[in-house]
Amino acid sequence: MDFMLDKKHEMARQLFKEFAEKEAKPLAQEVDETEQFPAETVAKMKKAGFLGIPVPKEYGGQGCDPLTYAMCVEELSKVCATTGVIVSAHTSLCCDPIMTFGTEEQKQKYLVPLAKGEKLGAFGLTEPGAGTDAQGQQTKAVLDGDEWVVNGSKCFITNGKEADVYVIFAVTGTVEKRGKKMKEISAFIVEKGTSGFTFGTKEKKMGIRGSSTYELIFTDCRIPKENLLGKQGQGFKIAMHTLDGGRIGIASQALGIAEGALERTIEYVKERKQFGRAIGAFQNTQFQLADMATKVEAAKLLVYKAAMAKATQKTYSVEAAMAKLYAAEVAMEVTTKAVQLHGGYGYTREYEVERMMRDAKITEIYEGTSEVQRMVISANLLK
């Protein structure tokens, strides 16, 4: 067992770090303040190949592994969690399901431009009445000739208005499972600009404020029959598979936020003086930092292990759930302690830890709440 990164992963981390420091960090505060989507940074990430890291080269991607992708989201999130989630939602939630379940034609038409970064992707599963309970879906798709007619809405969609390609889910009928009538859910690829597909309200959020979170509205939206992703009725399976990968992305984001907050705090406690000494000289500060650093390291091991599991194992739901559960809770705890160690200054927008604490909270909620992760983990223990 080797816990060291090899040279190519080290160099990739160096690249992500340099990019994050130079391109994303200077804009992070402004992106948060103005709720502006960082389009300029996304254009630069396209050039640098960050939008198709784990996609094979034959489909326009970089041909790297999930660990490299996880490190990219981690390094971006250290300085700007908004930028981190843009990459995560695009890659894990849109590129990945098309790569895994798409036909060759769908891959050529959608995955290639997505992986090259020419198009941005999004994922629409959540509805006002269907969050953790995916069976609560109300959006319907009915086959009419050569087209599916979609009606309904999706909410809290990351990259909402900025994306070009959306993987969405809709009820296509009913099926009987163990004597119970269940909704049959199917997945579809929808392009921006399709007639009947519009955007609702933009969410005003606590954190990751630049990430363009929108409602998607489908009113008699007609999409070609061939845009069904996977088989009819395979939607739930596709959603769960996609979220397993997505959780590794969000776990990486959470890890990055925690690391970023720890770095800022270490700098601050060396500078800030009280009672004639730097506050880092007090044992309380030292013990807090020791606990923060230990938890960050444990989170990192879980996240990297889950990323490696995605590369080598057929299923990795438990690894992904553990990584996301732990990294998200560590992000919340570490950022809260970081604000506390910054004192009154930490509560102001002048210091980045204030933003990081707000950004951290969402990692315990989206792509499966911490409670859902506990359900996944315990279900595996008790099966």
Add this chain to the structure above:
Amino acid sequence: MKIVVCIKQVPDTKGGVKFNPDGTLDRAAMLTIMNPDDKAGLEAALRLKDQYGAEVTAITMGLPKAEEVLREAMAMGADKGILVTDRVLGGADTWATSQTLAGAIRNLDYDLIITGRQAIDGDTAQVGPQISEHLDIPVISYAQNIKVEGDSVIVERQYDDRYHVVKAQMPCLITALAELNEPRYMTPGGIFDAYDAEITVWGRANLIDVEDSNLGLKGSPTQIAKASDKVRKGAGEKVTLDPTESVDYIMDKLVTRHVI
């Protein structure tokens, strides 16, 4: 078109500087980066590759560890990397370095050689022009813009308050300024490919038309008497005075020290 780009792994000025007992830099012990002027030279070559199509070969002389800078060059888009490394080449000054690089480049087909203007560790700006002398080809230094026209290059050569437009027939050598361009980032896939690729490693035996007396520390006319890290200044003197007194205080100090 075939372009050779000479690059150097140099100490990262953000890290500490360490010396060997003979006064030369202890490169193995320091954090390193690709020399900024060389990186601009590489970017210029890659842009010519994008525009006209070219094969770009990055070459460096250094310790085995310098292979990293070649992988970086390949992750940015260079097609090949050549590492010239040998114990007998250690401790080289600009003369011995340019002799070594010229000896290595004699093995290659090239239309254009691009080097950085100077390296941030030595700041001599001599190696590029010296290579051109050894290879008997024209040199255009301090390039701030490069264009190719037929079998010639047209270069804007930076001058104090203006620039000169210089045309030279290829093969020729250009030295590049960091201001020439904004170098691209490596790509993640480029990094993976660079680590799967073979780096060509050459030693003394591969150098063509170079005398032993022109190589390494022995072949270096420059002898370093003493080297040191930059000396940290003290905390200085702090005084708190009202504005009029402050002016008098500063004037008095400047007069005492014969500044005015």
